[in-house]
Amino acid sequence: MTSFAIIGHLARTEGDFSLNDLPGSGGRMDVLCRCVNAALFLSHDLRRDTDCYLIMCGKPASPKTVRFSGNAIRLLSPDERSAGALIKKALTIPAGSEFRDAAKGVSVRKGGLERFIADHTFGVLDEKGSDIRSAETLPAAFILSDHLNFNEDEELLMKQSPRYSVGPACLHADHTITVLHNELDRRRCGWK
Amino acid sequence: MTSFAIIGHLARTEGDFSLNDLPGSGGRMDVLCRCVNAALFLSHDLRRDTDCYLIMCGKPASPKTVRFSGNAIRLLSPDERSAGALIKKALTIPAGSEFRDAAKGVSVRKGGLERFIADHTFGVLDEKGSDIRSAETLPAAFILSDHLNFNEDEELLMKQSPRYSVGPACLHADHTITVLHNELDRRRCGWK
Numbered sequence: 001m002t003s004f005a006i007i008g009h010l011a012r013t014e015g016d017f018s019l020n021d022l023p024g025s026g027g028r029m030d031v032l033c034r035c036v037n038a039a040l041f042l043s044h045d046l047r048r049d050t051d052c053y054l055i056m057c058g059k060p061a062s063p064k065t066v067r068f069s070g071n072a073i074r075l076l077s078p079d080e081r082s083a084g085a086l087i088k089k090a091l092t093i094p095a096g097s098e099f100r101d102a103a104k105g106v107s108v109r110k111g112g113l114e115r116f117i118a119d120h121t122f123g124v125l126d127e128k129g130s131d132i133r134s135a136e137t138l139p140a141a142f143i144l145s146d147h148l149n150f151n152e153d154e155e156l157l158m159k160q161s162p163r164y165s166v167g168p169a170c171l172h173a174d175h176t177i178t179v180l181h182n183e184l185d186r187r188r189c190g191w192k
Numbered sequence: 193m194t195s196f197a198i199i200g201h202l203a204r205t206e207g208d209f210s211l212n213d214l215p216g217s218g219g220r221m222d223v224l225c226r227c228v229n230a231a232l233f234l235s236h237d238l239r240r241d242t243d244c245y246l247i248m249c250g251k252p253a254s255p256k257t258v259r260f261s262g263n264a265i266r267l268l269s270p271d272e273r274s275a276g277a278l279i280k281k282a283l284t285i286p287a288g289s290e291f292r293d294a295a296k297g298v299s300v301r302k303g304g305l306e307r308f309i310a311d312h313t314f315g316v317l318d319e320k321g322s323d324i325r326s327a328e329t330l331p332a333a334f335i336l337s338d339h340l341n342f343n344e345d346e347e348l349l350m351k352q353s354p355r356y357s358v359g360p361a362c363l364h365a366d367h368t369i370t371v372l373h374n375e376l377d378r379r380r381c382g383w384k
Contacts, residue, residue: 034270168380
């Protein structure tokens with residue numbers, strides 16, 4: 001099982017954003033939608049062994065986490081609007097302290113990064129981290145940021161954790177997930 | 193300079209599709225929009241040394257090619273609608289036999305795969321191809337298919353060309369571009 005958590009620093013915490021304006025009305029919700037795609041899609045298949053946690057930190061509510069579970073997801077297409085519609089649905093139901101299903105394979109709870117950290121042994125994706133190709137082993141969970149850098153509070157929560165880089169270029173979060181999956185696929189299948 | 197060409201087998205050849213329904217009305221135009229994103233975006237920057245050719249083969253006109261040129265592009269955001277709006281604009285102007293600008297960095301011409309092949313030394317992305325990590329050198333241009341396999345005519349046009357695979361899993365075209373860029377970045381920067 002592989003888990004990705006992406007912090008959406010401005011991502012709307014209610015389901016009142018427009019699918020026609022995910023970047024603006026959703027607080028760069030487009031970034032998180034692309035991360036769902038990168039985390040879960042194979043060609044004509046889904047990565048059933050992967051979960052994707054979207055940590056929404058924007059207005060108007062306190063942080064919420066929307067989880068897409070690869071082993072249970074239905075009715076998800078690769079386009080941004082499809083993931084956006086499921087996120088919207090999840091943010092519309094009342095969130096409690098534990099995950100509650102909003103749709104098959106999509107659930108929501110209150111709380112943000114600290115909850116994910118408590119439940120996972122993780123690495124942080126960071127352009128200054130060590131090269132994933134050189135790492136002897138890789139963790140089963142990874143934390144990434146959206147288009148903004150991690151803030152001071154987040155850095156403090158993650159300061160003891162290993163940092164990894166996927167390459168010399170500074171990439172979008174979804175592209176980083178794709179390269180990470182490729183490295184994990186190769187290790188799993190005995191490709192160099 | 194790196195060039196990617198993606199064949200959109202059903203991609204609409206007129207600009208009358210809806211940005212609210214890129215997969216349906218656009219003939220899986222969402223796939224091509226994500227390929228533009230993967231080909232051209234870095235975090236907070238663009239890949240100025242990359243061109244992305246979208247080969248539209250759907251209804252109602254004969255094939256057209258829309259080119260996004262990294263060194264000239266303006267007003268492109270990473271979300272699917274942004275690329276979709278520029279493609280729509282390019283498909284709305286009259287296309288001639290040579291590229292004609294529709295917007296800064298976005299141009300259109302008549303013709304499809306055979307035109308791209310005539311102008312480039314290329315490799316074909318194919319899950320049965322040789323591993324990109326093992327290749328001594330990589331070409332400067334790559335051809336990929338959308339969600340459908342290459343058809344017989346396309347296979348015939350490309351039968352002499354080297355085939356490359358990015359890994360053991362069968363990926364979407366945009367994810368494949370991201371992994372290819374990562375390999376090219378690493379080679380350029382002396383990462384293993």
